[in-house]
Amino acid sequence: MTLQIYEHDVIIVGAGGAGLSAAISAAEQGVDVGVVCKSLLGKAHTVMAEGGIAASLGNVVQDDDWRSHFLDTMKGGWGLNDPKMAEIHAMESPERVLDLERWGAVFDRTTDGRISQRNFGGHRYTRLAHVGDRTGLELIRTLQDKAVSLGIKVYMEYTITEILKDSTGKKMAGAFGYWRVTGLPVLFRAKKIILATGGSGMAYRVNSSSWEYTGDGPAMALRVGAELVDMAFVQFHPTGMVWPLSVKGTLVTEGVRGEGGVLKNSDGERFMFNYIPDAYVGSIADTEEEANRWAAGDASARPPPELLTRDVVARAILNEVVEGRGSEHGGAYLDIASQRPTEFILRKLPAMYHQFKELAGIDITKEPMEVAPTCHYMMGGIRVDPETQETCISGLYASGEAAGGLHGANRLGGNSLSDLLVFGNRAGIHAGETAQKMKSFPKIPEKHIESAIDHLSFPFNNTSSGEHPFQLRDELQTIMEEYVGIKRDEEGLNKGIKELQKLKSRTSNLVATGSPSYNAGWQTCFDLINLIDVSLAIAYSALERKESRGAHTRIDFPVPSDSLGKIKFIVSLSSDKFNISNVSIPTPRKELLSMIKKDQTKQKSGGKK
Amino acid sequence: MSTEINTSTTSESSPSVYPVNYTFRIFRGNDNTGEFINYEVAVEEGMVILDAILSIQENQDTELAVRWNCKSGRCGSCGMEINGMPKLACMTRLSDFDPKIPITVTPMKTFPVLKDLVSDVSWNYEVNKTIQPFTPNENSDFVYQQEDIERSREFRKCIECFLCQDVCHVIREHDKKDSFGGPRFFVRSAALHFHPEDTADRSEWLKEGQGGIGHCNITRCCTDVCPEHISITDNAIIPQKEYVVDNYYSIWGWIKKQFNK
Numbered sequence: 001m002t003l004q005i006y007e008h009d010v011i012i013v014g015a016g017g018a019g020l021s022a023a024i025s026a027a028e029q030g031v032d033v034g035v036v037c038k039s040l041l042g043k044a045h046t047v048m049a050e051g052g053i054a055a056s057l058g059n060v061v062q063d064d065d066w067r068s069h070f071l072d073t074m075k076g077g078w079g080l081n082d083p084k085m086a087e088i089h090a091m092e093s094p095e096r097v098l099d100l101e102r103w104g105a106v107f108d109r110t111t112d113g114r115i116s117q118r119n120f121g122g123h124r125y126t127r128l129a130h131v132g133d134r135t136g137l138e139l140i141r142t143l144q145d146k147a148v149s150l151g152i153k154v155y156m157e158y159t160i161t162e163i164l165k166d167s168t169g170k171k172m173a174g175a176f177g178y179w180r181v182t183g184l185p186v187l188f189r190a191k192k193i194i195l196a197t198g199g200s201g202m203a204y205r206v207n208s209s210s211w212e213y214t215g216d217g218p219a220m221a222l223r224v225g226a227e228l229v230d231m232a233f234v235q236f237h238p239t240g241m242v243w244p245l246s247v248k249g250t251l252v253t254e255g256v257r258g259e260g261g262v263l264k265n266s267d268g269e270r271f272m273f274n275y276i277p278d279a280y281v282g283s284i285a286d287t288e289e290e291a292n293r294w295a296a297g298d299a300s301a302r303p304p305p306e307l308l309t310r311d312v313v314a315r316a317i318l319n320e321v322v323e324g325r326g327s328e329h330g331g332a333y334l335d336i337a338s339q340r341p342t343e344f345i346l347r348k349l350p351a352m353y354h355q356f357k358e359l360a361g362i363d364i365t366k367e368p369m370e371v372a373p374t375c376h377y378m379m380g381g382i383r384v385d386p387e388t389q390e391t392c393i394s395g396l397y398a399s400g401e402a403a404g405g406l407h408g409a410n411r412l413g414g415n416s417l418s419d420l421l422v423f424g425n426r427a428g429i430h431a432g433e434t435a436q437k438m439k440s441f442p443k444i445p446e447k448h449i450e451s452a453i454d455h456l457s458f459p460f461n462n463t464s465s466g467e468h469p470f471q472l473r474d475e476l477q478t479i480m481e482e483y484v485g486i487k488r489d490e491e492g493l494n495k496g497i498k499e500l501q502k503l504k505s506r507t508s509n510l511v512a513t514g515s516p517s518y519n520a521g522w523q524t525c526f527d528l529i530n531l532i533d534v535s536l537a538i539a540y541s542a543l544e545r546k547e548s549r550g551a552h553t554r555i556d557f558p559v560p561s562d563s564l565g566k567i568k569f570i571v572s573l574s575s576d577k578f579n580i581s582n583v584s585i586p587t588p589r590k591e592l593l594s595m596i597k598k599d600q601t602k603q604k605s606g607g608k609k
Numbered sequence: 610m611s612t613e614i615n616t617s618t619t620s621e622s623s624p625s626v627y628p629v630n631y632t633f634r635i636f637r638g639n640d641n642t643g644e645f646i647n648y649e650v651a652v653e654e655g656m657v658i659l660d661a662i663l664s665i666q667e668n669q670d671t672e673l674a675v676r677w678n679c680k681s682g683r684c685g686s687c688g689m690e691i692n693g694m695p696k697l698a699c700m701t702r703l704s705d706f707d708p709k710i711p712i713t714v715t716p717m718k719t720f721p722v723l724k725d726l727v728s729d730v731s732w733n734y735e736v737n738k739t740i741q742p743f744t745p746n747e748n749s750d751f752v753y754q755q756e757d758i759e760r761s762r763e764f765r766k767c768i769e770c771f772l773c774q775d776v777c778h779v780i781r782e783h784d785k786k787d788s789f790g791g792p793r794f795f796v797r798s799a800a801l802h803f804h805p806e807d808t809a810d811r812s813e814w815l816k817e818g819q820g821g822i823g824h825c826n827i828t829r830c831c832t833d834v835c836p837e838h839i840s841i842t843d844n845a846i847i848p849q850k851e852y853v854v855d856n857y858y859s860i861w862g863w864i865k866k867q868f869n870k
Contacts, residue, residue: 039678040686043679043684043686045679047683048683098751102745104742104804104807106758106761106762106804109754111754112752113752113753114751114752137766146742148738156731156734181724210677210679244653244656245654245655246657246660247655351683355681355682358682358700359682359700359702468671470667512671514672518724519672520671520672521671521672524671
């Protein structure tokens with residue numbers, strides 16, 4: 001096979017919001033940038049983001065500022081967030097949203113002509129800059145056009161299978177993979193590489209992901225010696241579609257609740273009032289009457305419990321179903337039809353209207369939607385320096401969903417789009433600046449390249465009696481749903497790990513047939529190798545975290561533990577063995593710490609905001 | 610080609626008991642060579658064309674090539690031709706088809722076929738590069754009202770599925786790829802033109818450049834196939850044709866051009 005070689009100062013793997021933000025800011029440092037993406041440009045998961053970008057612009061509620069956003073993020077993450085990242089994120093997100101506007105994004109407006117904002121779960125103020133319920137489309141198109149105007153080279157439909165290091169084994173030196181169109185191998189030599197590959201939702205059967213969300217970045221980084229952090233925390237978005245079966249898991253934006261939608265069980269009861277956690281008692285409406293006043297715009301009313309954080313709402317829906325109060329197809333009813341006029345719903349939630357009308361034959365302006373939890377987001381990811389986004393492997397960066405640390409135990413809605421803008425930008429700047437100073441490209445030992453090429457063809461060399469990739473993926477999803485899903489315990493996790501290890505040992509027998517050109521079976525072999533490594537990292541971390549916190553629920557340890565609330569678990573790999581260690585979470589600086597304490601007392605006493 | 614084409618679009622012939630077997634005649638091959646292969650799929654209630662194709666890929670033929678991502682009409686990756694009609698496979702429900710008649714699935718015909726149902730759409734990305742990007746006034750404060758953006762909003766819904774490009778006869782039949790931008794890019798230039806802060810004049814691109822909007826004789830096929838229901842012809846193309854006329858053939862346009870020389 002002929003090896004195609006490309007060289008760029010900075011290579012970015014992934015062309016979603018984080019990858020494109022990084023590409024733009026790296027290019028602005030004056031270096032040559034290449035973006036490598038698994039699909040076509042503009043099709044990454046960011047395009048599916050609906051609700052909005054969290055940024056304390058203060059356009060709707062003037063009192064909002066980065067401090068409140070920081071506090072909400074830390075509280076939503078159950079204090080497990082990296083405080084430095086949470087601070088940077090809250091401080092820089094307004095400026096990043098304004099960047100988008102300057103580059104041509106058209107956000108919904110306030111009556112005084114500025115960027116409008118909407119309510120979302122866990123955000124005390126009206127905070128999410130949005131474009132109807134198509135915010136992701138606007139974001140990715142704006143970044144895409146900006147990147148094109150800067151002349152950034154984009155390699156579409158390439159799969160990266162390995163990160164290659166230099167001869168010292170300490171520094172990143174390139175990325176290896178193949179062009180999916182021909183199946184031919186390709187090597188990207190680079191001075192710096194930024195992994196912006198997104199999450200790994202395909203590990204679960206019910207998910208809001210496409211086929212390409214297979215944990216490539218975290219798995220490849222792990223295999224070259226980088227560390228993963230917070231891997232136990234997998235976000236199950238409370239509102240995925242449940243019917244028809246073929247769209248089970250497809251996302252229903254939190255914006256439906258943000259715009260006034262309510263959750264009901266089969267008895268017609270707004271059950272979320274029964275699930276307000278201690279930390280939020282006092283800051284959430286406790287009667288329907290107050291919640292209705294809030295929805296009508298009464299600033300003295302507290303927000304409804306439907307806007308509690310995603311971990312809380314997901315568990316509540318699951319519980320209603322388990323206790324026999326579920327909807328017809330095993331979910332809850334999400335009802336905006338009875339709360340808002342048709343014209344309002346069509347203007348604020350056009351994509352949701354379209355989606356339900358065309359895929360489920362349901363008119364959301366007249367009928368309730370049926371929703372249930374769906375695997376949506378990885379809080380955990382590659383461990384990075386909070387300021388530069390560099391991993392412990394020199395020259396290798398990560399940002400966006402592929403990186404971990406910012407969101408702690410649970411991510412607030414809207415904090416993902418701001419995360420990828422803020423930290424994509426930071427990774428790009430740092431990688432660009434440092435690449436600028438490097439005179440030459442790192443050297444990759446020939447034998448590493450040769451073995452990477454050899455590895456590509458292994459599924460074609462296996463006999464037909466080997467493992468079927470789609471069948472193996474199905475088994476993986478069964479294991480993850482059963483043992484590493486929303487509710488976990490020690491026995492199940494131990495079983496799950498055993499099963500995953502067995503699955504991992506079977507990957508070397510994966511079989512592909514035919515030509516390598518656009519071969520879905522062959523592609524799935526490499527996706528699976530990554531998915532299984534990430535799944536193991538999730539399972540080991542979940543086993544180690546003997547408490548319930550945020551998105552991680554252990555039925556054998558149902559409450560949060562004070563001591564575990566001070567540490568993060570780190571996963572690393574040495575000679576194919578998973579190691580779990582822990583680090584203490586850095587104490588926030590003094591000003592922030594006293595802010596957090598003051599806020600806790602204020603909210604406990606029932607004081608609003 | 611089979612002489613019997615499944616054209617049912619009403620639910621009268623749709624099944625009431627599931628699963629039900631459907632036959633899919635799928636194009637397998639590339640630009641040079643290819644054939645139709647029949648696949649049987651047991652279809653469950655609510656399934657769309659893409660579900661059936663993915664089921665074939667997973668259970669019958671792992672080499673079958675199809676391009677897809679979001680599976681909810683957001684990303685525009687799975688454009689193909691279903692019984693000859695350009696459609697998104699993820700938004701085309703099988704209950705609209707009669708199970709007794711095979712459903713023919715082919716790649717977008719206007720572009721080179723890479724493999725099976727996957728076309729080479731890279732030409733579109735090249736056209737995009739020729740359009741002058743968003744160009745705001747340097748001193749702009751970006752204060753504008755909701756009503757100022759209503760007009761451009763429709764164009765910003767475009768998911769770049771390229772179905773409009775596929776159906777457009779200027780590209781499909783006359784192959785004017787060297788001098789014509791196609792409906793997708795008239796939508797993009799309209800999105801920029803109607804942006805309240807944009808200051809650029811793209812009439813030259815529209816008339817003499819890659820846009821070549823004069824080639825369009827408003828057959829409205831693009832509007833018919835748009836999965837986002839954008840009124841491409843009436844709201845993007847006709848106003849920009851008028852814009853070209855104003856800039857090139859009116860007295861004011863002539864004077865403006867003399868000043869800009």
